[in-house]
Every structure is written in C-alpha cells, then in structure tokens.
Amino acid sequence: xxxxxxxxxxxxxxxxxxxxxxxxxxxxxxxxxxxxxxxxxxxxxxxxxxxxxxxxxxxxxxxxxxxxxxxxxxxxxxxxxxxxxxxxxxxxxxxxxxxxxxxxxxxxxxxx
Amino acid sequence: xxxxxxxxxxxxxxxxxxxxxxxxxxxxxxxxxxxxxxxxxxxxxxxxxxxxxxxxxxxxxxxxxxxxxxxxxxxxxxxxxxxxxxxxxxxxxxxxxxxxxxxxxxxxxxxxx
Numbered sequence: 001x002x003x004x005x006x007x008x009x010x011x012x013x014x015x016x017x018x019x020x021x022x023x024x025x026x027x028x029x030x031x032x033x034x035x036x037x038x039x040x041x042x043x044x045x046x047x048x049x050x051x052x053x054x055x056x057x058x059x060x061x062x063x064x065x066x067x068x069x070x071x072x073x074x075x076x077x078x079x080x081x082x083x084x085x086x087x088x089x090x091x092x093x094x095x096x097x098x099x100x101x102x103x104x105x106x107x108x109x110x111x112x
Numbered sequence: 113x114x115x116x117x118x119x120x121x122x123x124x125x126x127x128x129x130x131x132x133x134x135x136x137x138x139x140x141x142x143x144x145x146x147x148x149x150x151x152x153x154x155x156x157x158x159x160x161x162x163x164x165x166x167x168x169x170x171x172x173x174x175x176x177x178x179x180x181x182x183x184x185x186x187x188x189x190x191x192x193x194x195x196x197x198x199x200x201x202x203x204x205x206x207x208x209x210x211x212x213x214x215x216x217x218x219x220x221x222x223x224x225x
Contacts, residue, residue, distance in 0.1 A: 002155065033213070042120075043156070043201060043215035050209065058212040090155050097209030100146040103155030 003027065004104035006091050012110045018079040021107045025072055025093030031055070032074040033094075033101050034066055038087040049074060050097045081111045120199075122220045131189040133219045135202035140183060142204040142214075147176060147187045150218070151198045159187070159200075189221075197223045 003026035013019055025032050034046040036059075045058035049068035060066075063081075068074040078085060088108050092101035125131045137145070143164045148156035162169045162176045162185075169176050175188040185202050199218040205211050 002157070004155075031209075035215075042217045043203075045213040045215065048209070048212070056210050056212045092155075098144065100148075100158045100161045102158060103148075105155050 002102040002104060004091060004093050004102055006089075006104035006107050008107060009105065010108050010110075012112060013081060015081055015083060015111055017081050017111075018077065019081065019109065021076040021078070021089050021091075021109075023074045023076070023091030023093075023104060025074070025091075026095075026102055029093035029095050029102075030072065031094045031097050031099070031101065032068050032072070033092040034060075034074070034076050035090040035092065035103075036087050037090060037106070041087075043090075046076070048097075055097055078109070083111050085109065086111045120217045120220060122222065124222045124224060125192050126224050127194060128191055131187075131192045131196065131221060131223075133187045133189075133200045133221065135185040135187075135216050135219075137183050137185060137202070137204045137214075137216075139204060139206070139214070140180075141206055143207040144205045145176070145178060145185050146203045146205075147174075147185075148201045148203065148215075149196075149198045150201065156201060192221075192223050194223045194225055197221055 005024040030051045036044045046060040048056040066076045088106045090106045092103040094101040146161040147159040150156045160171045201218045202216045
C-alpha cells in the first residue's frame with residue numbers, strides 16, 4: 001500500500017457527462033501528480049500541484065481541470081466526456097516537488 | 113511528439129539470472145530519471161531514481177546506469193525473481209519541478225521459474 005488513496009476505483013459514465021476523481025496523498029506529501037494511462041497512449045503526465053499551486057502541466061485537455069485543496073487532497077475534473085477518455089487515471093504524491101512519486105491504485109474510467 | 117523509450121518490448125529471463133531493461137530518452141536537457149514497476153492491476157511503484165550528475169546508483173538488487181552521451185538509461189535487476197515480473201517504465205524530467213514528467217512506453221519483464 002503506497003499510502004495514496006484514490007476514489008472511486010471504478011466509474012462508468014456516458015459521453016458528455018462530467019466526473020470528479022479524488023486523491024488523498026500520503027500523509028505529509030505536498031506534491032500531487034495526475035496521470036492518464038491508456039493502452040494506446042501509455043502513461044501520460046497531466047498535471048502537478050505543489051502545496052496548492054499548479055507546478056507543471058502536461059498533456060491535459062482543456063476539458064480537464066484539477067486543483068489541490070488546503071488539506072492537500074486533489075481533485076481531477078473531467079467534463080464533456082468522450083469515448084476516448086476511457087482510461088486509468090492515477091494520482092501520485094511525493095514529499096517534495098523534486099522526488100519520485102508514490103502512486104495510488106488508480107480510478108478506471110469507462111465512458112459509454 | 114515527445115517520447116522516452118521504444119515501443120513496448122518484452123524481456124524474458126530465467127529465475128536467478130540478472131535482467132537488464134533499457135530506455136532511450138530524447139531530451140538532452142532532462143535532469144532527473146526514475147524507474148517504476150507496474151504489476152497487473154496496480155499503480156506504478158517507485159523503484160529507484162538518478163540525477164544527471166551521477167552515472168550509476170544502486171539500490172536493493174537494482175542498479176540504474178545513466179549514459180548522458182547517448183541518452184540511455186538502464187535498470188539492472190540482480191537475481192531476478194518471479195515477483196519481479198511486471199512492466200517497467202522509465203521516466204524523465206527537466207531540471208526543475210516546473211518541468212513535466214515524460215514516461216517511456218514500458219518494458220514487460222517475464223520471469224521464467
């Protein structure tokens with residue numbers, strides 16, 4: 001167990017809908033990262049937050065947004081969902097902004 | 113587009129042998145490199161990292177080698193065990209935490225008992 005908690009574990013929703021994925025980092029970790037993993041794209045970095053502030057942005061669509069709250073948990077919001085958004089979404093956390101991260105178990109999103 | 117590594121290769125090794133997993137990275141400005149292990153149905157697990165001011169770093173049964181001249185990274189696993197069977201990813205990042213992280217496509221390691 002990495003100590004990173006993601007909810008929900010599974011999510012099935014229809015195209016056009018909006019969902020929110022939640023991540024609780026390891027205790028004391030200030031950095032939260034979000035990744036998308038699909039069969040054809042591999043692991044894609046989406047966004048990195050450090051202590052509430054956006055630190056780096058990767059291949060994150062405009063339909064997607066994230067934030068990190070004062071208690072350091074983070075949410076990834078996915079809107080206007082398309083079939084191609086079906087994937088595993090991972091959250092990871094680390095103590096500092098420069099460390100390798102510890103991953104959660106992921107949220108499997110299926111868009112139908 | 114940006115990429116680290118090759119198309120997903122598969123490596124099969126005999127239990128007890130040493131494994132070497134390779135990764136080519138494309139950005140010569142990358143400064144920080146990480147190896148992750150992902151078992152089926154689980155999230156990636158941090159194995160070991162290395163910064164560009166080093167060319168070798170050792171952990172428990174694992175060694176990472178960095179060759180900046182040819183932009184190559186390798187992960188060596190000593191005395192490979194069945195529990196080492198997984199997909200291994202290398203990842204790179206620039207000098208600061210403001211840089212994005214780029215993952216390679218992964219290598220599937222299969223250990224033959």
